[in-house]
Structure formats: structure tokens, C-alpha cells
Amino acid sequence: MKFTQQEMKQLAEASQAAGREDLYAGIHKALRAVMAECLLAVGRADPTDPQDVTDAGARVCALMDLCVSHVHHENNFVHPAIEARTPGLSADVAHEHLGHLEQIARLRAAARQLDTLQGAALTSALHTLYLDLSLFVAENLRHMHVEETEHNAALWCAYTDDELRAIHGALVATIPPGEMMLVMRWMLPQMNAPERLAVLGGMRQEAPEPVFRAVLDVVQPHLSPRDWAKLSGGLGLPAVPGLVDAV
Numbered sequence: 001m002k003f004t005q006q007e008m009k010q011l012a013e014a015s016q017a018a019g020r021e022d023l024y025a026g027i028h029k030a031l032r033a034v035m036a037e038c039l040l041a042v043g044r045a046d047p048t049d050p051q052d053v054t055d056a057g058a059r060v061c062a063l064m065d066l067c068v069s070h071v072h073h074e075n076n077f078v079h080p081a082i083e084a085r086t087p088g089l090s091a092d093v094a095h096e097h098l099g100h101l102e103q104i105a106r107l108r109a110a111a112r113q114l115d116t117l118q119g120a121a122l123t124s125a126l127h128t129l130y131l132d133l134s135l136f137v138a139e140n141l142r143h144m145h146v147e148e149t150e151h152n153a154a155l156w157c158a159y160t161d162d163e164l165r166a167i168h169g170a171l172v173a174t175i176p177p178g179e180m181m182l183v184m185r186w187m188l189p190q191m192n193a194p195e196r197l198a199v200l201g202g203m204r205q206e207a208p209e210p211v212f213r214a215v216l217d218v219v220q221p222h223l224s225p226r227d228w229a230k231l232s233g234g235l236g237l238p239a240v241p242g243l244v245d246a247v
């Protein structure tokens with residue numbers, strides 16, 4: 001079943017108003033942020049500063065790791081759910097994922113090569129990586145829009161919120177702690193205040209207290225004082241930065 005643009009717009013608006021479970025929204029906010037910051041960092045990297053070059057290469061490789069993991073999460077959990085009740089709908093996006101994995105391999109190789117180059121060759125390679133990464137980011141921005149409209153429309157029509165939460169829970173259970181912390185660092189600061197409070201309020205109920213506090217410690221430096229005040233107030237924590245340990 002395919003949706004028209006108008007049907008997807010209406011369904012998205014109705015689902016937003018109804019507070020439907022959204023499998024894509026949070027992680028895609030994280031990916032948009034980490035991709036954009038990485039691209040800008042590569043653009044700023046000084047080819048005459050070996051530390052800058054090493055850092056830029058490592059940052060690209062870390063982004064590629066996150067992107068590979070994300071593709072696998074969608075392939076292994078979201079697409080099977082879509083195909084189970086809306087056969088054929090995820091085929092185009094699944095095909096795009098294959099292209100993304102090829103792009104990721106090329107970008108990773110280019111990033112790893114930086115430390116082996118010098119002079120004009122390094123300057124040129126760094127700029128080429130910046131341009132190639134910009135196209136990768138652009139393609140992913142377009143791709144994520146398709147997922148958040150077409151795929152979400154299919155999921156909202158075919159599944160209840162409880163079923164969608166079960167799919168999300170099964171996916172999240174496979175994420176190692178280190179990767180989860182990285183996702184939290186990029187996702188939570190980019191959510192709006194009510195979304196952020198909902199995620200952390202849920203985590204406070206389910207996660208061990210040291211884990212909850214570790215997430216707060218990672219996220220707090222990336223929040224504005226205003227956003228931290230909203231979060232700490234919502235969670236009933238001291239609003240003064242640096243008092244997270246007093247939880």
C-alpha cells in the first residue's frame with residue numbers, strides 16, 4: 001500500500017496530535033545532529049595540524065560506525081515489521097541502505113587514509129572528504145524524511161502504539177552500553193523539552209540509578225541553562241548545574 005503525499009501529511013498531523021509512538025523521531029534527531037557537527041568539523045580541520053587531521057578522521061570513522069549500526073537496526077527490526085503487514089513498502093528504502101553501506105565504506109577508507117598523507121595531497125584529500133561527506137549527509141537527510149513520512153504512515157496504520165513500543169524495546173535491547181550512551185549524548189540535547197523529559201523520566205523508572213546519573217552527566221553540558229532548568233524541574237532535581245551527583 002502506497003500513500004499519496006496528501007494522505008501522508010494528513011496522517012502525520014493526526015498522528016502527531018494523537019501522540020502516536022514514533023520509532024524514527026528521536027534517533028533521527030540524533031543522526032541529523034551528529035552528521036551536521038561531523039561535517040562542520042571536517043570543514044574546520046587544519047591540514048597543517050596533525051592533531052586536527054587525526055581528530056577529523058577519527059570523527060568520521062565514529063560517525064560511520066553509528067550509521068552502520070543504525071542501518072542494521074532498521075533492517076533487522078523496523079523493515080520486518082513493515083513487511084509483515086505492508087508487504088513491499090520498505091523495499092525502496094532497503095535498497096537505499098545498501099547504497100549507504102557502500103558510501104560508508106568509501107568514506108571510512110578516505111578518513112583512514114588522511115594520516116598517511118602530507119602537504120598538498122593531504123589538503124586535497126581533506127577537502128574531498130568534506131565534499132563527499134556533505135553529499136552523504138544530504139542523501140541521509142532526504143532518506144530519513146522518507147522514513148519519517150512513508151514508513152511511519154505504514155507503521156501507524158498497521159500497528160498499535162503498544163506494538164510499536166515492543167518493536168522499539170526489542171531493538172534497543174540489542175544496543176551495547178557504549179553506543180547507547182553515544183546516542184543519548186546526541187539525541188537528548190536535540191529533542192524538545194517535553195520529549196527530553198519523557199525519555200529521561202522513563203529511563204529513571206527502568207534503568208539503574210548510576211546509569212541514569214551517568215546519562216544526565218553526559219547530557220547536561222550540552223543543554224542550555226533554560227533547557228536544563230526545564231529538565232531538572234520536571235525530574236525534581238536541583239536546578240543548579242553541577243549538582244547532578246545530589247540526585
Ligand SMILES: [Fe+2]
Binds near residue numbers: 143147
Ligand atoms: Fe534508514
